[in-house]
Amino acid sequence: MNRYIRYTSLLAASILLLLTTGCWSSNEIEDVSVYVGLGLDTANESSFERDINKQGATYPKKKVLTATVQIVPPIAGKNEKQGGSSSSSPSKAYLNEQLTGDSIIQIFRQFALRRDRPLIGHHLKVIVVSSELAKRYSLEQVFDFILRDNDIRPSCLVVVSHRSALEALSSTEPGEIPAFYLMGLVDNRYRSNKIIPPVTLIKLDSAMQSGESFLLQNVVTAQSEHKFSGAAIFKGKTKKWIGELSQYDLEGLSWITADVMGGALKTYAPKTGHTVTFEPKKSHSTIVPKIQGDEISFHIKVNAEGRLIEDWSFPEIPSSGGYISEMEQQFEEEARKQIEQVLNKMQHVYHVDVGGFGNELRIKHPKVWKKVQENWDETFSHIPITYEVNMRITDFGSSTD
Template identity: 35%
Template sequence: MIIANGKAKDMLEIEPTKDQIPALKFLALSENVGEKMLRAAQPLTVGDLSEKLSAESSFLMQYLVATEGEETRLTGAAVISGKEKKIVGLLNKEEVTGLNWLLGEGIGGVIEGIDKETGESILYEIADIKSKIKTKVEKDDISFNVTVESEGRLSEDWVLYSDAFKNEFLNKAEKAIENEVNHLIKKGLEKTQKEFHVDVTGFREQLRIQYPKEWEKVKENWDERFSEVPINIKVKINIRQFQTQGRKIDKKE
């Protein structure tokens, strides 16, 4: 299932390139996102859609746009309110990236962090993402603690005056990526939780599983209640391999 910008029939009428029928191209785009891209929403089947709407659970849908030259691409996501059963807004690719990190979804891709001392880029190639949500209930106060962990490697070493094999540099690189991921997650949550007042990241399920009695009290108006719930984020990046070999460079070179 894909949401199209404008009329869906207009997308299907776009002249195919390289002998590829538009509908088959859309299918290939959708499936590829699920495996490799963090910048777009994960694939959604008709069965998934029916289940979420029946449960009044809010969710994201892949968003298809036409670009110059009548090419099509998936970018960001449409936000669907499970209770209202309609689109309540759109997310850009950075906001969706943050939510995919929070969900622990998507394999592959690159995240750019910035070294605070030099201002140079540090590129981190993602190998694996894991996410864990822990619910906390005290009296009627609900909060969530989210731990996101990832392993990967430096795809390029842009920090010329550092040595990528030194623990000090590794710690700085990991911190830079952690800061960027934390920023992206908060950006995605700010839009969905605070602006759109919807839970598209499965916090409701964690509350239902971990505190079923509390869930029964709030489930009828969960999205609105969720908009005021504190969420604490902790990101841990582990750099295990190197793509580009680091070395110490003399500034006279």
């Protein structure tokens, strides 16, 4: 019996030793360069690249794009110029490095020639694509290597920069890491309906495979500060940038897609002209496709509840039933204006469906969808769309009136 217990204990100890050993193929964090942001711009060689090219330190390539990797933490003591090979200073928590070429994987391998610590993309948080690059090349081309690479997680956020991606990944704020900052803005969706649902790599791949037109959040930069503003539109057939929706347009789109998680709907009191603001708390919408013979039409129903959160028309009495009814009508009219504007842009300016109309038609009338899906964006541009909006003011915040 003692011998049996001894053998059992020895076997259990051996199994535990095997289970608790570290990964044999792991790399220590101190021996690698962790990049958390990736920027993709049209080709613009840095001064560092131009200088080394004069010395013959180049290889056969076309000048197609410039890739920026944002590395954290920067190497202690490394302090080189922004836009050159790197950007780091005692006050910066990140390092931006750039290289230019016509193959992203080849550019990444070139970093091995200039960094003693190889790049790893396991912790990549944000990919920023400049609108200029997205105008010239399909996202399928630009993201081909990124979607194939096992190092990059499919949960990585993808956004579009109105100007250069390098600007969107740069900051003068001490201790700020722009890649983390951009990720943090997405978390504010519950505060604003001007932020679209985050588009990750896996969602981007799915959108491109579906052939439908889609949106990516737009980032604007001024004086080294960044802001989400509107969304970039990508044509389903080409996967190229074709235009933008404004912040106001996104508000209208959020009513259509029932994606209102917060925000503020502002209008003006009819009698005084003063500002009055509605804060939506609950919102529901339905897109109803209607089929009559070969004719397709849509009807949108929007219902929202919320609070009258700000009213500059004092001394009006918010508790007055007539006044509340009047303001509900004003808010409904403002929401209808937002919806009308975004529908006009989708149908008559850009000729794309980025509001989910095709998906509703596919679900409710699959046979009809099969007939029109091949050229849906153009078909959608001529389809009649009607809408109705109902707003209810359910409370008045902490007002004692």
